[in-house]
Amino acid sequence: MAIITDLPNELLEDIALKLRTQYYNSDRFGNVLADFSLTCRAFYQVAFRYMHEDPDLSITEKNLCTKERICEFLRLAQRNPGLGYVVRTIAVGPWDSTELSNKWGKAESFVRSYGFLKRTVENQAIQEQDVEGLADHPMGVLVAALFYLIPRLGSLHLVLRSAKREDPLMTRWLLLAIDIAPLPFGDTVRRMELEYIEVDSCGASPCRTTLGALIGLPGLEHVRFTSEDGADTLPFGEDNLRLSISQKMKGLALNTEPEPEPAAVLSPALLDAYDRFLSYNPLCKNRLLAIRNTSSITDLSFYNNPSRTFLIPDIIRASKNLREFDCFIGSRTRDSREDVQAVHQALLENKDTLEYLCMSYYKGFDNRHNPNFQLDFSAFAKLETLQVSMLLLADIEAPVIRMGNVLPANLENLAVKIRYPSFAHGGRGDWDEVVLCLITRVATMKDEKLEKLNEVDVRVINHPPKASGSLKLKEARRLMGERGIQFTATTYDPTIGTIDL
Numbered sequence: 001m002a003i004i005t006d007l008p009n010e011l012l013e014d015i016a017l018k019l020r021t022q023y024y025n026s027d028r029f030g031n032v033l034a035d036f037s038l039t040c041r042a043f044y045q046v047a048f049r050y051m052h053e054d055p056d057l058s059i060t061e062k063n064l065c066t067k068e069r070i071c072e073f074l075r076l077a078q079r080n081p082g083l084g085y086v087v088r089t090i091a092v093g094p095w096d097s098t099e100l101s102n103k104w105g106k107a108e109s110f111v112r113s114y115g116f117l118k119r120t121v122e123n124q125a126i127q128e129q130d131v132e133g134l135a136d137h138p139m140g141v142l143v144a145a146l147f148y149l150i151p152r153l154g155s156l157h158l159v160l161r162s163a164k165r166e167d168p169l170m171t172r173w174l175l176l177a178i179d180i181a182p183l184p185f186g187d188t189v190r191r192m193e194l195e196y197i198e199v200d201s202c203g204a205s206p207c208r209t210t211l212g213a214l215i216g217l218p219g220l221e222h223v224r225f226t227s228e229d230g231a232d233t234l235p236f237g238e239d240n241l242r243l244s245i246s247q248k249m250k251g252l253a254l255n256t257e258p259e260p261e262p263a264a265v266l267s268p269a270l271l272d273a274y275d276r277f278l279s280y281n282p283l284c285k286n287r288l289l290a291i292r293n294t295s296s297i298t299d300l301s302f303y304n305n306p307s308r309t310f311l312i313p314d315i316i317r318a319s320k321n322l323r324e325f326d327c328f329i330g331s332r333t334r335d336s337r338e339d340v341q342a343v344h345q346a347l348l349e350n351k352d353t354l355e356y357l358c359m360s361y362y363k364g365f366d367n368r369h370n371p372n373f374q375l376d377f378s379a380f381a382k383l384e385t386l387q388v389s390m391l392l393l394a395d396i397e398a399p400v401i402r403m404g405n406v407l408p409a410n411l412e413n414l415a416v417k418i419r420y421p422s423f424a425h426g427g428r429g430d431w432d433e434v435v436l437c438l439i440t441r442v443a444t445m446k447d448e449k450l451e452k453l454n455e456v457d458v459r460v461i462n463h464p465p466k467a468s469g470s471l472k473l474k475e476a477r478r479l480m481g482e483r484g485i486q487f488t489a490t491t492y493d494p495t496i497g498t499i500d501l
Contacts, residue, residue: 053086053087053088053089054087054088054089054090054091055073055087055090055091056090056091057069057070057073057090057091057092057093057146058091058092058093058094058157058159065092065093065094065095065139065159067095067096067135067139067142068135070092070095070139070142070143070146071134071135071142073146074126074134074142074145074146074149075126075131075134077125077126077149078125078126078127078128078131081125083149084124084149084150084151084152085151085152086152087150087152087153088152088153088154088155089153089154089155089156089157090150090153090155090156090157091157091158091159092143092146092156092157092158092159093143093158093159094159095139095140095143096138096139097140098138098139098140099138099140099172099173100113100138101113101136101137101138103136107266107274110266110270110274110277111266111270112133112136112137113137113138113141113173114176114270114273114274114277116130116133116137116141116145117141117144117145117173117176117177117180118180120145120148120149121145121148121177121180121181122180122181124148124149124151124184125149126145126149138173140171140172140173140174141173143173143174144171144173144174144176144177145177147174147177147183147184147185148177148181148183148184150184150185151184151185151188152185152188153185153188153189154185154188154189154190154191155189155190155191155192155193156185156189156191156192156193156214157192157193157195158192158193158194158195159195171213172277172278172280173277174213174214175213175280176273176276176277176280178213179276183214183217185217185219186217186218186219187218187219188219189217189219189220190219190220190221190222191220191221191222191223191224192214192215192217192220192222192223192224193223193224193225193226194223194224194225194226195225195226213287215288215291215295215297215315215318216287216288216290216291216294216295216318218294218296219296220295220296220297221296221297221298221299222297222298222299222301223297223299223300223301223315224300224301224302224303225301225302225303226303288314288315288318289314289318291318292317292318292319292320293320295318295319295320295321296321297318297319297321297322298319298321298322298323298324299322299323299324299325300315300316300319300322300324300325300326300327301324301325301326301327302326302327302328303328311342312327312339312342312343312346313342313343313345313346316343316346316347316349316350317346317349319350320350321350321353322347322350322353322354323353323354323355323356324354324355324356324357325347325350325354325356325357325358325359326356326357326358327343327358327359327360328360337373340359340361340375340392341373341375343359344359344375347380348379348380351379351380351381352381352382353382354380354382354383355382355383355384355385356383356384356385357377357380357383357385357386357387357388358385358386358387358388359375359387359388359389359392360387360388360389360417361389361391361392373391373392373395374391374392374393374394374395374402374403374404374406375388375392375393375406376404376406377406377407377408378405378406378407378408378409379408380408380410381408381409381410382410383408383410383411384410384411384412384413384452385411385412385413385414385415386407386408386411386413386414386415387414387415387416387417388415388416388417389416389417389418389419390416390417390418390419390434390438391419393406393416393438394438394441401434401437401438403437403438403441405445405448407442407445407450409449409450409451409452410452411450411452411453412452412453412454412455413453413454413455413456413457414442414453414455414456414457415456415457415458415459416438416456416457416458416459417459417461418431418434418435418438418458418459418460418461419461431460432470432472432473432501433472435458435460435472435473435476435489435501436472436473436475436476438458439456439458439476439479439480439487440476440479442456442480443479443480443482443483446483446485447483453485454484454485454486455485455486455487456480456485456486456487456488457487457488457489457490458487458488458489458490459489459490459491459492460489460490460491460501461491461492470501473489473501476489488500489501
């Protein structure tokens with residue numbers, strides 16, 4: 001009589017995969033895949049990969065990744081040496097910013113944590129002698145050690161937020177580990193997302209303190225920076241930020257009780273390591289600026305522009321082969337006209353490689369102190385897709401709109417966002433007039449140089465619900481139809497959804 005374990009492993013793996021999907025798609029507590037794995041040895045061997053392929057260690061408790069969760073994973077890796085090799089994606093954080101343990105004096109704390117980290121890095125495994133004392137080390141040490149247990153990682157997601165709002169989240173232990181040996185997943189990791197939810201009161205964006213340590217990974221191609229709700233409090237300039245950090249550095253965990261023990265307790269080698277530990281630039285900016293010649297980054301994405309410690313132009317210049325760039329900037333992040341132009345200038349250094357460009361910018365329409373302006377995208381020789389707000393495509397002084405010869409000849413798809421209320425000044429301008437002005441200029445450019453253009457999409461932002469079928473829109477559709485261009489015009493109503501105009 002046949003039993004289920006007689007089935008080929010391929011079928012058992014399909015069962016395990018479906019159980020994992022069922023677990024992720026359900027709202028009930030409990031991992032059905034774990035229950036499946038505990039049924040028998042054969043099921044455990046089949047399910048092991050799917051149970052640990054993408055561990056999420058970012059589960060928070062009081063806004064922090066629990067130390068118990070990290071320690072549990074490290075102990076599991078020590079008992080199962082193959083665990084790290086099945087991990088392809090991992091999410092970690094946020095964690096406490098304390099850098100030395102309160103259990104010992106500073107010198108002893110450093111010696112113990114450095115010894116543990118060095119053993120882990122050199123062996124790429126947790127040693128038996130370290131298992132019981134894992135919880136005694138600061139979280140920064142544990143996370144740095146964790147990175148050396150996952151050699152085949154393909155995607156890294158870090159949720160970064162300081163436990164103490166007055167303290168930037170440091171990555172000294174990670175930098176020290178990298179000095180001992182390169183990260184084992186340097187050649188395999190392709191994607192990294194750095195996410196933070198709020199900004200420390202000193203103005204340091206926590207994810208920036210990790211950027212310089214990780215963005216230079218040789219295999220890294222796609223980097224995304226995200227912020228949920230901290231953008232309004234970001235500082236305006238780098239000078240203010242530098243002053244804030246220098247003031248706050250005096251109060252970091254390294255300078256709290258207990259008092260340091262005499263340096264003589266450290267050997268010359270440990271003293272050297274301790275000096276390097278203390279002297280690391282917390283922002284790692286020197287590392288960021290040094291990677292351009294070796295960087296493999298082709299795709300950068302910024303959501304809510306959570307990048308004011310490392311200005312976006314600095315990050316763009318870290319890539320020498322940028323092909324895709326996506327950036328949401330504007331009123332929430334208080335970017336100035338000069339900020340946007342600086343991003344554009346940095347992008348021009350990639351004008352021979354950039355194929356996809358999305359820049360959303362909403363500030364300036366009603367701001368007479370910062371008049372509207374346009375950017376010239378015509379120099380981007382390989383640019384095929386451009387998504388941009390009207391503000392960056394034309395000089396606008398309602399109801400007059402001036403758009404120069406700013407589109408690249410290689411363009412195939414154009415999407416333009418128009419913020420409607422900005423044009424309705426005393427009845428002198430309306431959304432359909434703006435659309436027709438834009439389309440008329442695009443039609444002229446199609447006749448002159450845009451031979452590859454085949455799709456134009458206009459999205460009217462904040463357009464109040466009203467009947468479409470405008471005569472100006474009909475004229476715009478005629479102009480596009482005559483030139484064989486697919487044309488769509490839409491708006492969005494939160495009560496209805498996307499509406500065709």
